[in-house]
Amino acid sequence: MTDRSVLPSGAPRTAPVPAPSGIGVRAAAPLILILLVAAFLRLWQLTATGFNSDEAVYTGTAASLAGDSRLGSLFPVFRAHPVLFQSLVSLALRVHESDWAARAAPALLGVATVATTYGLGRRLYGRRAALVGALLLAVMPYHVVVSRQVLLDGPMTLCATGALYCVVRYSESPAPRWLLAAGGILGFTVLAKETSIVLLGSLYAFFALTPAVHTRWRHLLPALGVIGVVVVAHPLTQLLAGHARTGGSYLLWQMFRRANHPYSFYGREVPWAVGPLVVMAAVAGLVWLRRENTWRERLLVCWVVVPALFFTVWPVKGFQYLLPAAPVFAVLAGRTLTSFPRVIRAQRLAAAAAIWLVVGSLAVPSWVRIQPQTSTRFLAGTGGLPGGREAGVWVRTHAPAGARLLAIGPSMANVVQYYGLCPVSALSVSPDPARRNPSYRAVPNPDRALRDGDFQYLVWDAYTARRTPFFTGKLRELVGRYHGDAVFTARNANGVKVVVIYRVRAS
Amino acid sequence: MRVLLAALLLVLVGAGPATASTPRTHTPIEHLVYLMQGDRTFDHYFGTYPGADGPPPGVRQPVDPVHPAAGAVAPYPLHGSGPVSPGAGPRLVQQQFDGGRMDSFVSAFERQGRDGRVAMGYYDRRDLPFYWNAADRYELFDHFFASSLDGTRANRAQWVAGTSDLKGPTIFDRLQQAGVSWKFYVQNYDPKKTYRSPDDLTTQTVRVPLLDIPRFVDDPKLRSHIADLGEYYRDLAHGTLPAVAYIASSGAGERSARSVPAGQRLVRSLTSQLMISQYWSSSALLWSYDGSGGWYDHVKPPAGRGLRVPALLVSPYAARGAVQHGQFEAASALRFMVENWGLRPLGGRAAQARSLADAFDFAAPARQAELIPADAREAALPVARRPSPAPVYAVYGVASALVAGLLWGAVRPKWRMS
Numbered sequence: 016m017t018d019r020s021v022l023p024s025g026a027p028r029t030a031p032v033p034a035p036s037g038i039g040v041r042a043a044a045p046l047i048l049i050l051l052v053a054a055f056l057r058l059w060q061l062t063a064t065g066f067n068s069d070e071a072v073y074t075g076t077a078a079s080l081a082g083d084s085r086l087g088s089l090f091p092v093f094r095a096h097p098v099l100f101q102s103l104v105s106l107a108l109r110v111h112e113s114d115w116a117a118r119a120a121p122a123l124l125g126v127a128t129v130a131t132t133y134g135l136g137r138r139l140y141g142r143r144a145a146l147v148g149a150l151l152l153a154v155m156p157y158h159v160v161v162s163r164q165v166l167l168d169g170p171m172t173l174c175a176t177g178a179l180y181c182v183v184r185y186s187e188s189p190a191p192r193w194l195l196a197a198g199g200i201l202g203f204t205v206l207a208k209e210t211s212i213v214l215l216g217s218l219y220a221f222f223a224l225t226p227a228v229h230t231r232w233r234h235l236l237p238a239l240g241v242i243g244v245v246v247v248a249h250p251l252t253q254l255l256a257g258h259a260r261t262g263g264s265y266l267l268w269q270m271f272r273r274a275n276h277p278y279s280f281y282g283r284e285v286p287w288a289v290g291p292l293v294v295m296a297a298v299a300g301l302v303w304l305r306r307e308n309t310w311r312e313r314l315l316v317c318w319v320v321v322p323a324l325f326f327t328v329w330p331v332k333g334f335q336y337l338l339p340a341a342p343v344f345a346v347l348a349g350r351t352l353t354s355f356p357r358v359i360r361a362q363r364l365a366a367a368a369a370i371w372l373v374v375g376s377l378a379v380p381s382w383v384r385i386q387p388q389t390s391t392r393f394l395a396g397t398g399g400l401p402g403g404r405e406a407g408v409w410v411r412t413h414a415p416a417g418a419r420l421l422a423i424g425p426s427m428a429n430v431v432q433y434y435g436l437c438p439v440s441a442l443s444v445s446p447d448p449a450r451r452n453p454s455y456r457a458v459p460n461p462d463r464a465l466r467d468g469d470f471q472y473l474v475w476d477a478y479t480a481r482r483t484p485f486f487t488g489k490l491r492e493l494v495g496r497y498h499g500d501a502v503f504t505a506r507n508a509n510g511v512k513v514v515v516i517y518r519v520r521a522s
Numbered sequence: 523m524r525v526l527l528a529a530l531l532l533v534l535v536g537a538g539p540a541t542a543s544t545p546r547t548h549t550p551i552e553h554l555v556y557l558m559q560g561d562r563t564f565d566h567y568f569g570t571y572p573g574a575d576g577p578p579p580g581v582r583q584p585v586d587p588v589h590p591a592a593g594a595v596a597p598y599p600l601h602g603s604g605p606v607s608p609g610a611g612p613r614l615v616q617q618q619f620d621g622g623r624m625d626s627f628v629s630a631f632e633r634q635g636r637d638g639r640v641a642m643g644y645y646d647r648r649d650l651p652f653y654w655n656a657a658d659r660y661e662l663f664d665h666f667f668a669s670s671l672d673g674t675r676a677n678r679a680q681w682v683a684g685t686s687d688l689k690g691p692t693i694f695d696r697l698q699q700a701g702v703s704w705k706f707y708v709q710n711y712d713p714k715k716t717y718r719s720p721d722d723l724t725t726q727t728v729r730v731p732l733l734d735i736p737r738f739v740d741d742p743k744l745r746s747h748i749a750d751l752g753e754y755y756r757d758l759a760h761g762t763l764p765a766v767a768y769i770a771s772s773g774a775g776e777r778s779a780r781s782v783p784a785g786q787r788l789v790r791s792l793t794s795q796l797m798i799s800q801y802w803s804s805s806a807l808l809w810s811y812d813g814s815g816g817w818y819d820h821v822k823p824p825a826g827r828g829l830r831v832p833a834l835l836v837s838p839y840a841a842r843g844a845v846q847h848g849q850f851e852a853a854s855a856l857r858f859m860v861e862n863w864g865l866r867p868l869g870g871r872a873a874q875a876r877s878l879a880d881a882f883d884f885a886a887p888a889r890q891a892e893l894i895p896a897d898a899r900e901a902a903l904p905v906a907r908r909p910s911p912a913p914v915y916a917v918y919g920v921a922s923a924l925v926a927g928l929l930w931g932a933v934r935p936k937w938r939m940s
Contacts, residue, residue, distance in 0.1 A: 080911045080914060080915075081911070082911070092911075092914070098914060098918070099918055099921075102911075102914055102915060102918050105911070181929075181932065184932070190932075190935075192928075192931050192932040192935075193932050195928050195931070195932070196925075196928045196929050196931070196932035198928075199924060199925040199928035199929065200925060200928075200929070202921070202925070203921070203922075203925050206918070206921060241924075241928065244924065245921050245924060245925060248917045248918055248920070248921040251917050252913055252914045252917045252918070255913035255914075255917070256910065256913060256914065414798065415794075415797040415798060415802070415890065415891030415892055415893045416890055416891065416892040416893065417892055417893035417894070417895060418798065418893055467787070467896070468787070468790055468791050468794055468896070469896075471794060471798050471893070472798075498755075498759065500759050518759070518798055520755050520758075520759065520791075520795050521791060522751070522752055522755045522791055522795075
């Protein structure tokens with residue numbers, strides 16, 4: 016076996032020898048308990064709040080694949096992303112067509128990510144660190160909140176963590192089979208969400224900065240080939256389905272669209288979602304245990320830093336985009352928290368207290384964030400959209416077939432369209448094809464459209480109203496001009512108005 | 523005493539608000555809206571509609587019935603041609619009818635030195651997308667006859683009274699007597715234009731026969747039932763739609779070619795607003811046309827009736843896409859109103875005509891409202907075409923198998939060793 020150890024010379028070469036463990040259930044009990052906690056937090060009151068915009072789109076796509084003709088005419092299968100995860104959700108919907116079935120799929124994949132994180136942590140730092148890391152991820156608000164939604168980032172994180180595990184195995188030994196497996200899973204990660212291709216940059220940085228980990232072209236090229244073979248599934252399905260050009264138009268739109276958040280977005284949002292104490296523990300461990308740092312830490316740091324830099328520069332930012340970093344933070348924090356001296360009882364107590372303090376600092380906000388939200392501020396990716404489902408259900412039961420609605424923005428439009436089963440346009444969708452999502456249809460002259468009776472209802476929502484005062488004012492004008500009559504009002508848990516549907520008439 | 527109070531309460535609750543002010547209806551229809559439009563024939567609007575009684579193949583109208591060698595004109599589509607309108611009065615329509623021979627639709631014009639070919643023009647889905655869409659989704663009558671060959675005034679009188687003159691009672695007198703709410707909505711209503719107007723130039727009294735009857739003009743209580751069309755929309759929104767609503771259009775009356783699109787927009791607005799209102803489940807909207815206007819129709823009308831005119835019924839109790847072949851006329855609606863609200867008999871045609879009730883399907887549950895698209899074909903969403911899921915599942919399945927195989931290959935040696 017090639018010696019792949021780097022600085023310092025005394026650092027462990029491969030994974031620490033696992034501590035002698037119990038047998039059977041007793042040994043597995045802590046992990047099972049952690050997985051149960053993870054499952055509880057991810058499944059408890061899973062559908063208390065309806066879908067948000069992205070969830071509506073992905074579930075609409077999945078329902079379309081599952082043969083739902085009503086949603087199939089509203090949500091195209093091929094939009095911006097490959098449909099690996101949507102295909103999985105479509106299978107769940109074929110079994111039981113419900114919001115719960117759709118959300119249970121990513122939630123269970125989230126639990127699987129906790130198990131994979133345990134495997135990664137155990138390989139890198141031993142069983143104790145792995146258990147702490149898995150527990151931290153199990154209760155981490157970032158991971159809990161995202162994996163409770165029908166979003167691509169949860170499955171992507173599972174695959175990415177699996178790929179990371181394979182890279183660790185390859186770095187430990189020269190066996191190319193692990194690099195091939197890493198390539199396969201990384202390809203799968205890209206099929207879960209194409210933006211994860213940036214993780215190739217992380218690996219490039221790691222291999223380039225770590226000469227001690229010898230990589231050979233005869234290992235790398237087949238692995239890259241495997242990535243290509245797996246990823247080709249996306250264009251191939253598009254081609255077979257006759258949508259070969261769809262992906263291109265989305266890519267162009269994504270590349271040239273206006274930035275949706277400032278550069279400071281991730282610095283402001285992600286540490287709070289991962290948990291400040293977790294971030295501190297992870298970073299502190301890198302500094303405090305720097306003499307023990309090896310290629311392992313370099314790999315983990317590269318895994319986090321490259322995507323963070325990329326998405327900070329990339330104009331389109333999403334709260335959940337950095338989720339693959341969450342298991343890494345958990346593992347690094349687990350390493351730190353299990354490195355405290357535990358010679359005397361007081362030290363052991365202090366070490367345990369530190370662990371439970373960090374766990375508590377995550378569990379409490381997680382618990383709070385999975386309760387029905389009362390704020391009228393909504394950050395995409397942080398949960399369901401209060402009032403959206405109720406508005407859509409009202410539309411489905413009260414609006415005539417063929418009714419058309421006009422919302423302020425496409426987010427609420429997607430949700431009402433999903434639950435209401437009728438087309439909903441948005442005022443803020445640009446008439447310029449280069450400046451809008453190719454899936455959306457613009458309303459170039461809303462005033463005329465209303466005068467011609469093309470829309471029967473207008474939809475106001477508090478979340479979009481906070482973000483786009485201009486289009487909200489425009490909608491208010493239309494409500495006044497076309498005799499808007501509020502026929503439905505949804506309120507959040509605090510009783511604040513969050514969605515209002517107005518019936519309008521031109522005469 | 524308690525039992526008595528409970529029984530009284532039950533009676534009151536059971537009676538509901540509808541019976542508090544208006545008599546209970548004999549059918550689920552508690553609100554009837556009837557719009558009368560201008561001069562069109564069935565063949566002219568729906569002659570090529572699938573399943574309807576359109577002109578037989580090879581039909582032609584002679585330019586001169588006495589001299590067949592002068593040629594004949596076949597029905598032709600008006601699509602793409604300039605706006606045309608025959609502009610025929612009652613005398614010309616009688617000449618076209620030719621004592622029931624139905625052979626002078628072209629020659630009646632030719633005898634006046636006009637181009638008779640225009641009478642044979644017809645529209646189809648391309649020109650009347652909204653009406654054809656309405657027929658697809660609701661009910662089309664293909665044997666709905668104008669009440670008379672004697673022109674608009676006579677037909678409109680039949681519309682409200684069941685007779686060609688307005689000396690007797692109208693349906694609104696009966697509704698008023700029975701305490702049934704009603705309104706007559708008029709597009710671009712001008713309250714000053716009544717039978718008292720000094721000039722004969724106004725057509726409002728023709729379109730709105732009530733304004734030709736002194737008691738409806740002079741009695742403020744009756745007069746208050748005649749309102750501008752805008753009130754129809756307000757009544758729908760405010761929950762004050764009367765049990766019976768008549769509507770007379772003005773600029774959107776479809777008497778000229780240019781007003782046909784306006785007519786479709788008007789009917790679309792009337793139907794859409796009814797459908798999104800609270801009244802849909804208990805309402806019916808009928809629109810028909812008051813005369814032929816010189817356009818060709820191939821069916822000889824029954825004695826005393828005018829030519830066939832288009833008529834459509836939109837209601838939760840109208841069968842989807844049905845073509846109603848039974849014989850109906852404006853008085854069919856009068857008879858329905860008399861029977862539905864238990865009014866005193868109106869006499870005239872209202873007693874003879876087949877009731878509009880026969881056009882409904884009350885055995886079926888009320889249909890959910892289905893808005894009628896304005897265009898011939900609704901524009902699809904940009905990428906809404908749904909692909910077959912089979913290739914998607916197959917390709918992703920193969921990719922999954924490949925990744926699983928690679929993982930198996932990576933893990934397997936360890937298992938061998940153990």
